[in-house]
Amino acid sequence: MYAIFKSGGRQYEARPGAVVKLEKLPGEVGENLxxxxxxxxxxxxxxxxGQPLVQDVAIRARIVEQGRHRKIIVFKSKRRKDYQKKQGHRQYYTAVRIDGIEKQA
Known part of the structure; x- marks a missing residue:
């Protein structure tokens, strides 16, 4: 049993028991979603x-962690123009454990 769902403008695969890192969602560790x-x-x-969504299906999940990904380096330069810009970025995420996929029938 699995499902594909949308959260934060991206699509993710959900299987019962799996941990998925989503875009930052409001909530505390231990809350149900x-x-x-x-x-x-x-x-x-x-x-x-679905066209576009499947009716009467919902995914139960529990927040496991609120954190940040590894740092990525954004480096811009223009040759022969003495222009260089270095910038770092760490994206926030919410890790959720998929408890189950429910079909309301």
Whole structure:
């Protein structure tokens, strides 16, 4: 059983028990979430594809961690113009554990 869902402008795959790092979501560690923007749902036998969303399917998740990714370096330069700019960036994320995928029927 798995589902494809949308969060923060990106698409993620959800399987029960998996930990997924999403774009920053409000909430404290230990809180429960319901992710209801499901694009595709498969129960092992049938596959439902939404147009654009699958109705009556929701993903239950629990916040495991609020953190930041590794630093990336953004370096810009223009040759022969004596221009260089170096900048670092760390993106915030929310790690969630997928507790289950529910079909309301």
């Amino acid at each position: 319901t992710l209801d923007q499901v694009l595709l749902f498969s129960d092992g036998e049938q596959v439902q594809v």
